[in-house]
Amino acid sequence: GEEVAQTPKHLVRGEGQKAKLYCAPIKGHSYVFWYQQVLKNEFKFLISFQNENVFDETGMPKERFSAKCLPNSPCSLEIQATKLEDSAVYFCASSHRVPGDNEQFFGPGTRLTVL
Amino acid sequence: AQSVTQLGSHVSVSEGALVLLRCNYSSSVPPYLFWYVQYPNQGLQLLLKYTTGATLVKGINGFEAEFKKSETSFHLTKPSAHMSDAAEYFCAVSFIPSKIIFGSGTRLSIRP
Numbered sequence: 001g002e003e004v005a006q007t008p009k010h011l012v013r014g015e016g017q018k019a020k021l022y023c024a025p026i027k028g029h030s031y032v033f034w035y036q037q038v039l040k041n042e043f044k045f046l047i048s049f050q051n052e053n054v055f056d057e058t059g060m061p062k063e064r065f066s067a068k069c070l071p072n073s074p075c076s077l078e079i080q081a082t083k084l085e086d087s088a089v090y091f092c093a094s095s096h097r098v099p100g101d102n103e104q105f106f107g108p109g110t111r112l113t114v115l
Numbered sequence: 116a117q118s119v120t121q122l123g124s125h126v127s128v129s130e131g132a133l134v135l136l137r138c139n140y141s142s143s144v145p146p147y148l149f150w151y152v153q154y155p156n157q158g159l160q161l162l163l164k165y166t167t168g169a170t171l172v173k174g175i176n177g178f179e180a181e182f183k184k185s186e187t188s189f190h191l192t193k194p195s196a197h198m199s200d201a202a203e204y205f206c207a208v209s210f211i212p213s214k215i216i217f218g219s220g221t222r223l224s225i226r227p
Contacts, residue, residue, distance in 0.1 A: 033214060041203065041220040048214055055142075056213060089157060093215075102147050102166075102209045106159040 004107035006092050007074075012113045013082045022074040023111045025094030031055065032075050033093040033104060034067060043091075049075065077085060082114045117142045119208050121218035129226045134178075134193040136221050138206030142186065148189045149207040149215070150180055159205070165189065176200070201225045 005024040013019045025032050034046040045059040049069040060067070061074055064083075069075040089111050093104040122137040150162040163174025167170060170182040180191045189206060205216040 043205070043215075043217040045214040045216070059214070096125075102213075103149070103161060103164055104209070104215055105161075106151075108158040 004092055004094050004105055005074075006090075006107035006110050008110060009108070010111045010113070012115065015084060016081050019079045019082050019086070019112055021077045021090050021092075021112070023077070023092030023094075023107060026072045026096075026105055029094035029096045029105075031095045031097065031104075032069050034075075034077050035067055035091045035093065036088045037091060037109070038088045042087070046077070058067070070075075079112075082112075084114050087112060087114045116207055117146065117210070117216050118174070119216055119218035121204075121206050121221050123221055123226065124182060124219065125222045127224040127226060128196045130198055131195050133223050134191070134196045134200065134205050134223065136189065136191040136206075136223065138180075138189045139187055140189065140206075140208045142208060142210075144210065146208040146210060148180075148182060149209065150174065150189075150191050151205045151217075153203045153205065153220075155202075162191070162204075169200060196223075196225050198225050198227070 007022045020078045032049045036044045047057045047060045047067050052069050064080045067077045091109045091111040092107045095104045118141045120139045148165040151159040151160050153159050162178050163172045165182045173179045178193045203220050203222050205220050207215045209215045217223045
């Protein structure tokens with residue numbers, strides 16, 4: 001597709017429950033990024049993929065967060081045993097590697113509310 | 116380490132007035148610079164970007180930004196504010212093909 005698609009739009013979980021978010025990058029884009037936005041301003045990088053390989057996972061809270069990008073499937077971000085502080089909007093972005101250009105195209109986000 | 120600083124978490128201007136949103140970056144290598152806009156409850160939309168070449172970059176909706184290497188700045192301007200410009204604006208820096216580092220955002224309000 002021509003846009004990054006994210007599902008679901010909203011997700012509500014009780015504390016301790018699992019949450020799984022999905023992202024379909026723009027067709028032909030090799031890189032996928034996940035960001036977490038809290039308090040309507042601060043963006044935190046979580047993880048990036050180059051095709052199905054993890055490229056940079058320096059932002060991932062490894063105890064409870066995991067992510068995958070498998071061939072012919074949407075990418076996913078999973079949070080085991082959610083905590084209140086996981087409440088945020090999670091954005092996915094994709095980009096293609098063109099020398100001199102690293103524009104990332106963002107999806108509309110998934111709003112996760114942990115109660 | 117790379118970082119982005121946006122001066123002023125909230126800027127308010129009158130409709131028709133000049134908009135100036137400030138952004139400074141810290142980087143040990145030439146960065147790629149971006150301005151994104153976020154409207155309430157929506158995702159990020161790219162306003163403009165600087166990669167190489169001309170340092171004055173024109174974007175959508177009448178916005179432009181100038182890359183000043185000596186000042187490590189990438190300020191966003193618009194000659195005449197419109198009510199529809201009210202939104203959150205994020206300056207960002209990136210290094211191919213790694214993550215984008217965002218500033219903390221500036222909320223732009225437009226007074227009638």
